[in-house]
Amino acid sequence: MVPGKLEGKAALITGAAAGLGEGIAEVYAKYGAKICMVDLSPDVEKTAERIRGMYPEAEIIAVVANVADKQQMIDAAAKTKEAFGSVDVACCNAGVCRLAPFEQMPDEMRDFHIDVNIKGVWNTCQAVIPYMLEEGKGAIAIASSVTGDIVADAGEAAYAMTKAALVGLTKCLAVEYADRHIRVNCSQLGYARTPMVEKMAVESNPEDPESAINDIAVGVPMKRLAKPTEVGELFAFLGSDESSYLTGSQVVIDGGSTLPETMSIGTN
Template sequence: MAKLDGKTALITGAAAGLGEGIAEVYAKYGANICMVDLDPSVEETAERIRGLYPDARIITQVANVADRAQMDAAAARTVEEFGTIDVACANAGVCRLAPFEEMTDETRDFHIDVNIKGAWNTCKAVIPAMLKAGKGAIVIASSVTGDIVADAGEAAYAMSKAALVGLTKCLAVEYADRHIRVNCSQLGYARTPMVEKMALESNPDNPEEAINDIAVGVPMKRLAKPTEVGELFAFLGSDEASYITGEQVVIDGGSTLPETMSMGTN
């Protein structure tokens, strides 16, 4: 039996990147899935995953995580289709770079709306179904950025991702005795459209060089694959993680470990 057989998962930001990787892994492990994204191409992504796993039960919902009513509707449709929501993967996120003195309030608020309110709205939408079922698991996509490390130009992103650690810990405590576990991932870099856009903003003349430079700073010498992040989300959403809650799980290929890149015997 696959470890997510019979479980129903709602996954946000599922049209591409990490969300696509999470959905693919959840399908591999037998979950019923509602793939949520603002981009209508989420249905094309779902069709690709159905091709890999023909037995997968997947629905899609076009919704903006920043809109509470739209997330409530996505959760309601998931329950209508599958009967409950066992796992929520609050993955949708954005990152736009700018020097702090040039960063507009609109850019700041964009990060707050999608990264913070998006996770908040997702949790608000799914927790009633979990309370009714008497159990559930939520996995929130935070980041090493903000809570552990940061780069110049990431003030809004770092602030928003660090806030998700606080949300994770509070919800974990609040719902522990009601059998809802809440954990967050703290990813370094994966090869996703968002990271490729950040690379273009960092080095417009040669964005691939920016990505290669990231890999140089990672002890494993590469970026994560979205499906590798999906495996972490699958574990945290499964019964195998039944005694884990309120945790920040770093998945970064060791990138936050080195003190410097120039000292040592290697």
Template sequence: MANVADRAQMDAAARKGVDTFGEINVACCNAGVCRLAPFEEMDDATRDFHIDVNIKGVWNTCKAVIPYMLKQGGGNIVIASSVTGDIVADAGEAAYAMTKAALVGLTKCLAVEYAGRNIRVNCSQLGYARTPMVKKMAVESNPEDLESAINDIAVGVPMKRLAKPIEVGELFAFLGIDESSYLTGSQIVIDGGSTLPETMSIGTN
């Protein structure tokens, strides 16, 4: 266990990983937070909390593992961005959207910078999955009826459900193995098609 917002703790975690397993082949940067609030009511502490975890956490993780990957001759980094910020957004998500969009830029820069040294960097762009973070967001949106809030999310997804966490993990696993060896700097949307419809009321369905 380590706090991604603490650079020293992430350095220690990477060192322990190498001491235990001999090398670091894949780093999954997937720690994230989201707290909803109207922009005019969102205080600086909440903004900074998102920056510390969502941006600095990924930065610290990459800083910790890349030296080992360079030494061993390569590796893979998978960054958990989101469809939020880079593609879509909801009211009350200003801090979350800002930080997740920033991760797309970081992914692309690191991918270019390390492509010639056999380190691949890709990012996932998740829609909604049944995770503790989404459940917390649902409570903030509809504290009287958590399941109703989650079901309302699913209505806007063409597949009519949220992702299972294991499905997101399988994407991370794919991006970390040789079967994805020609992918770097990619943004892989995994959202059940939720960003595809132009509207939910026009069309033949």
């Protein structure tokens, strides 16, 4: 294990079975955090076992829970406290994205986004903050997105709405708990190579989803998608004391994708 900035901290990470959550958990283990990996999928235990194999000294528990169910998140936070003695960091990463034309999007799809993306973060924060108040400190990192708050694509109405809402929640919680030493920040990711993005690519281009992913990279100045562990490094910074004077911030991590004014004008 690499001794590091998260040593001694207990972190609850949602959506940890795959994709960004897996990358976050891997980086947290690298920096010495004690981790509760939470996911709706039972595969979270397999992912935890893989990370234990990488970092044998890491203290990791896996909990199968639905972020949309408040009691299940209260129970997950309690298990974190029981296992490690504290809940110092929460990485509210679990999220979903389904594409559909707005006029055809069923209420069930809209509500699915609200339940996971908004209520899931709300429930996670309400579950962990009481323990942080007991400790007199804590850090929460919320996975928002560039989508909704900065940019959007057709068919993303539910996703964009819910991810933009998380920016407002971040700012409010940051103000509300600042004098009690709980910091709340959010990431605004562009695209990373994750199962969710691969599913979106299938929805966008069923005949050739890989071309949809390649076309994303074309529009990114760095010409690639993020690796989940690169996002994990940002979450590690937001959860560590290195970011001790940072709260209420929106940190864009998108390879520069929101910077170009056009794709056709310029000297390059």
